[in-house]
Amino acid sequence: MRPKNGRRGMGNPYDDDDDFDSPEYVEMKTRPKMExxxxxxxxxxxxxxxxxxxxGASSANPLMSTWQSIIHEANAAWWLVLLFAIEGIRQLHYLVAExxxxxxxxxxxxxxSGVQRRSANMNDWTKYRMSRALKYIGVLAILDIFLAAHYHLSVFTALFxxxxxxxxxxxxxxxxxxGFVFVILQFVGLxxxxxxxxxxxxFPGDVKTRFSDVWGQDAVLERIKENIIFLKDPDAIEEKGGYVPGGILLWGPPGTGKTLMAEAVAxxxxxxxxxxxxxxxxxxxMGVGVMKVKGLFRKLRRLAVRYGGVVVFFDEADSLGSRGSLSGVQGNASNRHSFSSHVTACNGSSYLSPASLAEVLRSYQGDSIADQPDSRGRLSRFIAGAGGMGGGGMGGxxxxxxxxxxxxxxxKPRGFFNRTVRRAFGLKPKDPPKYRMLIMMATNMPESLDEALLRPGRIDRIYRVGYPSKVGRIRTYKGYLxxxxxxxxxxxxxxxxxxxxYATGATIKDLVNESLIISIRDGRDSITWRDVVRAKQLKEFGPPxxxxxxxxxxxxxxxxxxxHAVAAVKIRQHLTIDIATIEKGSNFLGLVASIPPEDQFTRWRSEYEADIMVSLASLVGERMFFDGDNSSGVSGDLxxxxxxATLMEGYWGMGSTISSHAISQKSGTGSARPGGKGSGRREGKDLPxxxxxxxxxxxxxxxxxVRILLEDNRDKVFSVAHALEAYKTVTGEDITAIIEGRRGPLLDGSVYGDSAFIAKLEHYHNAVLAAHRDHRTPDVSLPMPPNTAALISGDSTLLVQDFALDVVAPMTKPEEA
Structure with missing residues (x-):
């Protein structure tokens, strides 16, 4: 006989397959354990x-004790005790067999063996019916015996x-x-x-928005129109063996028109x-969300059958579609660093290019934001399911x-009659109809969506609704104007x-509206260029x-x-100055904001070096103009x-070495700390x-x-500083005009070409420097050009009133410059 464990192995006499075929061999195994x-x-x-x-016996004779009642019923209902004993013996047999x-x-x-041989001749369906009949007979027999004992009747009549x-x-x-139904109805109603x-x-006709109302996103809009065509005429693709795309995801920064496109579809x-x-x-x-989902799709199926199709739009889909199973940990707002230190300083990020500013942000927030939008809100990478919303608030x-x-x-087959009644009469339910549904979703956090939600068959098309190009922005401005x-x-x-x-449709609409408010405040009903500039400054920097x-x-x-401004104009070509101001904001004393003149997607070493030089210009200038002293306001710039500079030298291959510092640190072949493991020092005196x-x-x-640059342009620094002291806020084009000594759109920079006036500015600076050393008020006031009104470009009386020099009571609103 085979060993008790039923296994074969080395030294087992039953390893030979022929042994299992011999008539003497009987496989021994235990009975499967019961629950x-x-x-x-x-x-x-x-x-x-x-x-x-x-x-019942105790109730009939209250004089009997509990034990007497048990003895009495054991004698009277001996058959029940017998059944209990038989079941106990059966379970004991099963326990031993296990x-x-x-x-x-x-x-x-x-x-x-005899019973098994007879049952082997029956098919499974017959066995099932016989076992079911025996169960029913057993239940009726027990019920009959129970009723006979309770009513003191014969077992032949008790069942009646x-x-x-x-x-x-x-x-x-x-x-x-x-009571049961009442409790259930309460929960069902709740x-x-x-x-x-x-x-x-x-319903059709309820929404008035059309595709012609969506500007600046023509490429995405054409794809959405294509889906609408397939929804209206599905045979155009199904007859050729394809299927109608059933899901669209629109993702991108806020305000780019995702919801507006959905309204246009409606x-x-x-x-x-x-x-x-x-x-x-x-x-x-828990569970209400499931009910809502099922109720929503029941409604969608009804509408799809009635109208031939339906469009459903999930706004802010990141709140719907993340189980968190693939989620990482995103950067917490509490861990994000500010550019400025604990003291109020220069806004060290305002003049950086978007790419440089993005890298500065990443260095403070860590690797956890590698796939998050950068400083301008653009998503650098889109990895479905890699976000960290920890469940997405799905509500259960x-x-x-x-x-x-x-x-x-x-x-499943549609309708109660189709599913239940037809099946009860042995009829096959009708196949469910083709539900024409177009599912649209919009989000600005696609990385937090669940991977299963984005697979083809659920979301077939994923479109990025990014920032409009310049052509798109022009079209959007014209549309709102x-x-x-x-x-x-x-x-x-x-x-x-x-x-x-980086203006979106929402910000453009808001800018035009704010410009209109400014014009109405000034008693006009028409927007001018001056209103637009003031509205832009107010929206970007807020009131001073x-x-x-x-x-x-x-x-x-x-x-x-x-x-900062002189260095930016002289060195940096990939950005232009948008505005410069010394109006104190909520977290800065002044700033020089720059913008890219064109849409550029590659960055070069020379551009990053220019960004660094513009950052260092404040430290160089303060030490140069204040006898080696400098303020804490340069902290953000540094x-x-x-x-x-760290990213250039260690990661981007823009330094004196080629290897990546990140890989060297991981592999242990390099270290940024002297004496570190595998520091990898190379020979050469000229190469740190x-x-x-x-x-x-x-x-x-x-x-x-930068020091050489500022020394060569000392008079330009004094000129720009004078304009900032006089006006508080100056546009980028006027800054360039002042440096080049020509007439600008709002200010005339040619007055700074007078060497005598520059000498007055130098004298004023020396007086302020002496007051700085002694912590007192300067002996001289800010000098004025020979013709004060000449500093204003043009003959507009309104401009002269708005930009008249008033050093004692200067303007307090930078947007008015």
Whole structure:
């Protein structure tokens, strides 16, 4: 016989396959173990029946004790005790068979072999019907015996007493059923009420927005139109063996027109449009979200059958589609560093190019934001399912799974009659119809969506709705300006699109509206270029703080920003100055903001070096103009310069070495710390090998170049600083005009070509420098050009009034410059 464990191995005499075919071989194995419920269920039923009989006997004779009642019913209902004993012996047999393969083999092969041979001739369906009939007969027999004992009748007539017993117990049964149904209805009503809301249905003609109202996103709009065509005429693609794309995801920065496109779809399509609120599936009770999902898709199927198709739009889909199973940990706002230190300083990020500013932000926020939008909101990489929203607020377990199943799960037959009644009569249910649904989703956080939601079959097309190009911005500006009165020329609209490189449809609409408000405030009903410039400054920088600098601080801040401005104009070609101001803001004393004149997608070493030099210009200028002294306001500039220099030297291959510092650190072949493991020092006196040394050498080299530049343009620094002290806020074109000594759009920079006036500015600076040393008020006031009005470009009386020099009571609103 085979060993007890039933296995073959080395030294086992039954390893030979022929041994298993011999008639003497009988495989020995134990009976499969039963679950606890299967083992005790019949014993439990018989025990409950005996308990009922005992309680009945006690009720009939209150003088009997509990033990006497048990003895009495054991004698009277001996058949119940016998059944209990038989079931106990059966379970004991099963227990022994589960432990002993010899007993199980003996019982199955010897004692019950005849029954098994007879049952082997029957098919499975016959066996199932016979077992079911035997179960029904057993239940009726037990019920008959119970009724006979309870009513003291013969077992042959007791079963006919069952209808009367049921009728007599109906009041109690109905009372219990009413209480049960009442409780259930309360919960059903509560959950039904909670499952409503958050879904709005718009029928054809309800929405007035059209595709012609969406500007600046023509490429994406054409793709969406294509989906609408396939929804209206599905045979155009299905006859050729394809299928209609059923899902669209629109992702991109906020305000780029994703929801507006959905509104246009609602206005253009001839099908119902269902708008799902972002918080529709967020609930306090688990399971309500699943009910909402199923209720939503029942409604969608009804609309699709009735109207031939339906469009559903999930706004802010990042709140719907993340289970968090693939999520990482995103940067927390509390861990984000500010550019400025604890003291109020120069806004060290305002003049950086977007790419440099993005890298500075990344250095403070860590690798966890590698796939998040950069400083201008653009997504650098899109990896589905890699975000970290930790569940996405789906409002309970199973809600997202229900959404995924409803979008692409099995389609069951439609209707109660079709599913139940036809099946009860043995008829095959009708196949479900083809539900024409177009699912649209919009989000600015695509990395937080679940990977399963984005697979083809659920979301077939994914479109990035990014920042409009310059052509798109011009079209958008024209579209919104056509709705108001304005005096802007084509060149001014083109110029406005240039100086707002990352404007979205929402920000453009807001800018035009703010310009209209400014014009109405001034008593006009037509927007001018001056209104647009003021509105732009107000939106970007906010209203200035209502404070006044002491004179030596005002001059120091003006020199600081003038150095930035002169360096930016002389060195940097990939950016132009948008605005310069010394109006104190919420977290800066002054700033020089720059913008890219064109859409550029590659960055070069020379451009990053120019960014660093513009950052260092404030430190160089303060030390040069204040006898080696400098303020804490350069802290943000130094942080920005050091960050970009570190990335150039260690990561981007823009330094004196080629290897990547990140890989060297991981592999242990390099170190930025002297004496570190595998520091990898190279021979050569002229090549500092440590990363910190190389960064310092790069900054020192650029520092010296900036110093030479500012020394050669000392008079330009004084000129720009004078304009900032006089006007507080100066546009970038006027800054360039002042440096080049020509007439600008608003200011005439040619007055700074007078050497006598420059000498007065030098004398004023020396007086402020002496006051700075002694912490006192300067002896002289800010000098004026020979012809004060000549500083204003043009003959406009309004401009002269707005820009008249008033050193004692300077303007307090930078947007008015």
């Amino acid at each position: 606890l419920w299967d083992r005790i269920k019949f014993l439990l039923i018989l025990g409950i029946l005996f308990l009922f009989l005992t309680v 432990q002993s393969p010899e007993w199980n083999t003996f019982f199955s092969q010897v004692l019950s 007493q069952a209808p009367a017993a049921l009728a007599s117990s109906m009041p109690l049964v109905l009372q219990l059923a009413f 959950f039904w009420f909670l499952s409503k809301g958050g879904v709005d249905v718009y 206005g253009e399509t001839e099908n119902p449009f269902v708008f799902v609120d972002p918080g529709a599936f967020i609930n306090m009770f 377990s199973g809600t997202l799974q229900a959404l995924l199943t409803e979008i692409s799960g099995l389609k 056509e709705k108001v009165n304005h005096e802007l020329t084509e060149d001014e609209i083109d110029r406005l699109a240039t100086i707002t490189p 703080d209502d404070v006044e600098y002491i004179e030596r601080d005002r001059h120091a801040v003006a020199i600081h920003e003038a150095c 942080e920005s310069a050091t960050t970009v 090998v440590m990363l910190g040394d190389r960064i310092e050498a790069k900054l020192d080299e650029l520092y010296r170049r």
